[in-house]
Every structure is written in structure tokens, then in C-alpha cells.
Amino acid sequence: MAEPLLRMTGVTKRFRGVVALSGVSIDVHRGEVHAICGENGAGKSTLMEIISGVHPHGSFEGTIELEGRQVAFRSLADSEAEGIVIVHQELAVVPQLTVAENIFLGNEVTRHGLLDRDAANRRAAAVMARVGLDESPAARTGDLGIGKQQLVEIAKALAKDVRLLILDEPTAALGRDDSDRLLALVQQLSAQGITCVLISHRLHEVLRVADRITVIRDGATIETMRTDDPETDERRIIRAMVGRPLDDLFPPREPDIGEELFRLENWTVHHPADPTRVVVDDVHLTVRSGEIIGIAGLMGAGRTELAMSVFGRSYGSVITGAAYKRGQPIELRSVREAIRNGIVYAPEDRRRDGLNLLASVQSNVSAAALGRLSEHGLVDDVRERKVAEAYRYKLNIKAPSVASRTGVLSGGNQQKIVLSKWIFTNPDVLILDEPTRGIDVGAKYEIYGFINELAAQGKAIIVISSELPEVIGLSDRIYTLAHGRITAEIARRDATQELLMSHMAVERA
Known part of the structure; x- marks a missing residue:
């Protein structure tokens, strides 16, 4: 078998003594779509941040090999120089800039030290055609829908001569049609020789486009399975992710x-x-x-x-x-x-509209009903903490404490905090x-x-x-x-x- 494009061996990462990854090993073959699946908090994002240099060499144990040679990425620029580009779930486009400006942001097209907009637009049009984006390169990115903004991000990656494209929940905010188009693009890029790592909770999409699937649970590699194996289905993936079968994906309920x-x-x-x-x-x-x-x-x-x-x-x-x-x-x-x-409303975009990501779990839980915790205009911190602790226990919010910053928690735990906030208003x-x-x-x-x-x-x-x-x-x-x-x-x-x-x-x- 040919040498893998990427091999990670024995990767262990700790945050303040807490083990986020424990001896993770994974290999990714050239030209394949390799899916990474796991529950929120399993360590998927941490692993991708190590691959892309966000967590620099020396801050973790284990080795990373690219085409058989050991690499030591100390920054995002280091990994991008090797053709590794990550597209995060939270899009990084600048709405006020044009599509071309976003595609070459940080990688500007210049002539004699000055921006060459005509050349940038021509090069942007070429890479936009590869991803099926039929807008003008001069269009304002903020005027595009979420699906097309996702394509701008991928076009930006292709403009950097990408070899390994990491997509973190690329369809999470997309409707059915946009998701189908993006998945078709992933398969197209794979056919062109670009290796893709796909992180997704949508298991039917994973089974549709991935060649192999690696499951991570509690920071450890559980197994890698091939999608052409007849025994690989959603139930097998779920069993590996959660450590038990979920025979019924919805809890039993007798409506009253x-x-x-x-x-x-x-x-x-x-x-x-x-x-x-x-x-x-x-x-x-x-x-x-x-x-x-x-x-x-x-x-x-x-x-x-x-x-x-x-x-x-x-x-x-x-x-x-x-x-x-x-x-x-x-x-x-x-x-x-x-x-x-x-009457209360838990919004579609919890990170933008539902939470203060810089604030603590405690502050977010109480935010919509501070009057219930106030006397003479002052919030009773002890009562506020007790309320937050009660919801942390009731909804199984996985956070070191209610003083933890909300933005560092997984999406599932953030959603539980949004629900806690509104339930506390007694709607x-x-x-x-x-x-x-x-x-x-x-x-x-x-x-x-x-x-x-x-x-x-x-x-x-x-x-x-x-x-x-x-x-x-x-x-x-x-x-x-x-x-x-x-x-x-x-x-x-x-x-x-x-x-x-x-x-x-x-x-x-």
C-alpha cells in the first residue's frame, strides 16, 4: 500500500491537566474522503487544530508525518505552506469584502507591490468555477447566502494550492439543496486528487461521500471502518461513537x-x-x-x-x-x-444570537431572568451560582464549573445552556x-x-x-x-x- 499522505501517531493533548486527546493515531490516504466522527467533546476539533498548527509542535505529544516525513507545524502558516487548509464550521469570510478579496485575503495578488484587482478577479473567477460559484468576483460576500459563502471558503482554500482540505461541519448551516451541492463538490475534489478530511454529525452524508470513517470517543481512537464494508451503517457508527447502541434515536414518549x-x-x-x-x-x-x-x-x-x-x-x-x-x-x-x-425563542444560530461566548456558564443561564435573582438592583451571586449548578446537573452540561467560559464548550453543551437560559424564565x-x-x-x-x-x-x-x-x-x-x-x-x-x-x-x- 502507498505511503499515506498524512499519518498521526500517539497524539496526546492536555489542557490544564485535562486530557483532550489520548494516544490518537490516524492515517489519511491520498485522494480519499476521510470522515472523523465522534460526540461533541470527543476531541475532533482539537485533533484538527493540531494538524493545522493552531496547537503548535511541542504543545502535544506524538508525531505527525506528511508523505512519510515528520513535520513540526508551529503555526497555521506552516501547515498552509504544506498545502493543509482547514475550513471551520464558523465561516471566516468578511461580509464587507468582495468574493475575490475574500478568496485572496492574506494571500493578496500584487503587481509591483500594489494590489492588482484585475488579476485577482481573473484568478478568483477561475477558482470559483472549480467550486461551481457563478457569482461575480466583485460581488459583496455579505450579499450571498450561507451556502455560497461556504463555497467562497473552499475557493479560498483551493487558491492556496491545497493538498489536504479539512472541512469542519460544512453542511451544518445549509439546507438540503446546498448540502447536496457541497457534498458533490467534495466528491469532485477527491476525484481531482485533493484529499479531504470531513468532520460531520450528519451520518447519512458521511456514508454517502466518505471512503473511510475514523471514530473518536473520549479523546481516543475507537476504530476506522470502510464505507464499502456492508456492515458499516449508521448504527455501527453510533455504537462506536457513544459506546452503546441507540436502538431508538428518539426517547419514548406518551403524549398528554x-x-x-x-x-x-x-x-x-x-x-x-x-x-x-x-x-x-x-x-x-x-x-x-x-x-x-x-x-x-x-x-x-x-x-x-x-x-x-x-x-x-x-x-x-x-x-x-x-x-x-x-x-x-x-x-x-x-x-x-x-x-x-x-413565550421564548431559542435561536437557530446559538453562537451568534443565543449566547455570550465570552461570559461564564453561570452568566448565560441567568441572563434572561436576572430580575428573579436581584434585590435592590444587585444580582445575588450565590443564588445565581446555585441556579446554574442546578441546570448544569439537570441537563448534564459538561463543563469544569459554572464559571467556565461558554465559548470553549462543545456545541451540544452550548445548546443545553441556551435551553437552560430560557427554561429559567419559566415559559x-x-x-x-x-x-x-x-x-x-x-x-x-x-x-x-x-x-x-x-x-x-x-x-x-x-x-x-x-x-x-x-x-x-x-x-x-x-x-x-x-x-x-x-x-x-x-x-x-x-x-x-x-x-x-x-x-x-x-x-x-
């Missing part, structure tokens, strides 16, 4: 549904920048005590816009229609008023927008169980998700949304992915 708790009538929302454009169109929706309803729709259908408009008019310029709680009309003119009426209606995006199957199971527990307490739950199996597995009823309008209401017993898609993909009237 009561009276109507929340209702929207004729709810219409206009675009904040263009009041003539209707984004949410005459929506009628109900949810009862103890009920979980799902909202399914394609990207751009208006799901998040609907949720944000309900949460204190966080989205929209002109909002009309009526909201009722237990049959009585309520006003939702501000976030404060929505919270006071017992009646919870709107959960993509509650398990970018989270591994073990953490998903825990969050599903907590959602079921909230419903059992009589709360009304609205779940928005791009993953149709999740919508079907969690919900008692499902609304489909297309072009801002409700197109169907489907009971769980009747729901199939095909039926939901048929209502999600209807043409605009």
Missing part, C-alpha cells in the same frame, strides 16, 4: 395533550428592509398544552422569520394578525413583553429553532429527552428543523411552510418524509 395554549391568527410579516415584500403570509397556527408541533420548510420558506416575529417582533417591519394565549389576546411588541407573556411556550444543529447523536438524544420532559410538564413546544426525521420523530403534529404560507397540517401518524417534501416544495401561488 391538554387545551389550546397558544394560537396565531392571520399572522403576516413584511420584510424589514422592503415593507412591500411579504415574508410570512396569513399564518394560522395552534399548539396545545403538552403538545410538540413541528414546522418543516425549505430554506427561505419563512420558518425563522415566523419564529422571530412572534418573539417580540425581533424580525419584520410591518406585522399584522393576532396572538392568543389560553384564548385571551396578548401583545408581543417587544422581547421583554414576549417573555412576560411566557409556557418554547419555540426551538434547529435545536440540535451541529450536535452529535448522544447529545441529541439528551436534548430530545429534555424536550419531551418539558412537554410532559404541560408546556407547549414548537420545533423548527431542517431534518425531517427529527420533525417526524419529535412532533405530535407538523405544519409545512412554503413561501411564507402554511401548506399543510399533518398528524404524526400520517407523516412521511415524502409527504412533507411534497407540501414543502409547492410552487408559489
Whole structure:
């Protein structure tokens, strides 16, 4: 067998005495798509940061070999000089710059010491064509959708003459069509001889594009499997990831549904920048005590816009229609008023909109209900810490302490903190927008169980998700949304992915 492009042997990494990686060994062959799977906190990102030089040589034990020779990366620049480029889940594009400027950011095209914009645009157009990005190189990157911004990041990597491309959760923020296009691109790059390392929690995507899969659990290599092995399926990967089979991906639940708790009538929302454009169109929706309803729709259908408009008019310029709680009309003119009426919203992008990543777990948990912990305008630190500790225990938040900085925790633990923050406000209606995006199957199971527990307490739950199996597995009823309008209401017993898609993909009237 030919020498692997990359070989890591016995890699051990500690942070303040805590072992993040323990003797990890992995080899990646030229031209293959090699997936790395594991639960949040398993050590996947730490391993990739070692490969790319973020954690420099000398800060860890073990060896890295590239094409049979030992390398010692002391910076990101060192690894990029060897053709290793990482595209992080959190995109690093600068929205105000053009596509070409982003592609050559830090690697500018110059002539006689001055920026050569014409040459940069020509070279950008060539690399954009490789990734299927048909925008103008002079287009402002911030005006592009998330899927196209992801392609800009990959084009940027290709412009650096990449040999090993590391993609960290590249489809986590993408809809189905954009995900399909990106996965096809990964296969295309592999066919061109570019080696790809793919980190993803979407196991069906991993099985679709990867040649081999390495599973990491608790900082250690568990096994490497080939996807052309008939025994390699989602259940085998899950068993390796969590150390046990998850025979049922959704916890058992016996619904106890009561009276109507929340209702929207004729709810219409206009675009904040263009009041003539209707984004949410005459929506009628109900949810009862103890009920979980799902909202399914394609990207751009208006799901998040609907949720944000309900949460204190966080989205929209002109909002009309009526909201009722237990049959009585309520006003939702501000976030404060929505919270006071017992309606909360856990946003789609937890890192940008749901958390203060620089603050502690304790501060984030209490942030939405400081009044419950204050006397004479001062927050009682002891009570705040006790509340945070209680939620840390209840939701199994894996953090050294409630004083830990939230930004260093895994995505699953950050999502549990978002849920804790809103549960502490004692809401009646919870709107959960993509509650398990970018989270591994073990953490998903825990969050599903907590959602079921909230419903059992009589709360009304609205779940928005791009993953149709999740919508079907969690919900008692499902609304489909297309072009801002409700197109169907489907009971769980009747729901199939095909039926939901048929209502999600209807043409605009």
C-alpha cells in the first residue's frame, strides 16, 4: 500500500491537566474522503487544530508525518505552506469584502507591490468555477447566502494550492439543496486528487461521500471502518461513537395533550428592509398544552422569520394578525413583553444570537431572568451560582464549573445552556429553532429527552428543523411552510418524509 499522505501517531493533548486527546493515531490516504466522527467533546476539533498548527509542535505529544516525513507545524502558516487548509464550521469570510478579496485575503495578488484587482478577479473567477460559484468576483460576500459563502471558503482554500482540505461541519448551516451541492463538490475534489478530511454529525452524508470513517470517543481512537464494508451503517457508527447502541434515536414518549395554549391568527410579516415584500403570509397556527408541533420548510420558506416575529417582533417591519394565549389576546411588541407573556425563542444560530461566548456558564443561564435573582438592583451571586449548578446537573452540561467560559464548550453543551437560559424564565411556550444543529447523536438524544420532559410538564413546544426525521420523530403534529404560507397540517401518524417534501416544495401561488 502507498505511503499515506498524512499519518498521526500517539497524539496526546492536555489542557490544564485535562486530557483532550489520548494516544490518537490516524492515517489519511491520498485522494480519499476521510470522515472523523465522534460526540461533541470527543476531541475532533482539537485533533484538527493540531494538524493545522493552531496547537503548535511541542504543545502535544506524538508525531505527525506528511508523505512519510515528520513535520513540526508551529503555526497555521506552516501547515498552509504544506498545502493543509482547514475550513471551520464558523465561516471566516468578511461580509464587507468582495468574493475575490475574500478568496485572496492574506494571500493578496500584487503587481509591483500594489494590489492588482484585475488579476485577482481573473484568478478568483477561475477558482470559483472549480467550486461551481457563478457569482461575480466583485460581488459583496455579505450579499450571498450561507451556502455560497461556504463555497467562497473552499475557493479560498483551493487558491492556496491545497493538498489536504479539512472541512469542519460544512453542511451544518445549509439546507438540503446546498448540502447536496457541497457534498458533490467534495466528491469532485477527491476525484481531482485533493484529499479531504470531513468532520460531520450528519451520518447519512458521511456514508454517502466518505471512503473511510475514523471514530473518536473520549479523546481516543475507537476504530476506522470502510464505507464499502456492508456492515458499516449508521448504527455501527453510533455504537462506536457513544459506546452503546441507540436502538431508538428518539426517547419514548406518551403524549398528554391538554387545551389550546397558544394560537396565531392571520399572522403576516413584511420584510424589514422592503415593507412591500411579504415574508410570512396569513399564518394560522395552534399548539396545545403538552403538545410538540413541528414546522418543516425549505430554506427561505419563512420558518425563522415566523419564529422571530412572534418573539417580540425581533424580525419584520410591518406585522399584522393576532396572538392568543389560553384564548385571551396578548401583545408581543417587544422581547421583554414576549417573555412576560411566557413565550421564548431559542435561536437557530446559538453562537451568534443565543449566547455570550465570552461570559461564564453561570452568566448565560441567568441572563434572561436576572430580575428573579436581584434585590435592590444587585444580582445575588450565590443564588445565581446555585441556579446554574442546578441546570448544569439537570441537563448534564459538561463543563469544569459554572464559571467556565461558554465559548470553549462543545456545541451540544452550548445548546443545553441556551435551553437552560430560557427554561429559567419559566415559559409556557418554547419555540426551538434547529435545536440540535451541529450536535452529535448522544447529545441529541439528551436534548430530545429534555424536550419531551418539558412537554410532559404541560408546556407547549414548537420545533423548527431542517431534518425531517427529527420533525417526524419529535412532533405530535407538523405544519409545512412554503413561501411564507402554511401548506399543510399533518398528524404524526400520517407523516412521511415524502409527504412533507411534497407540501414543502409547492410552487408559489
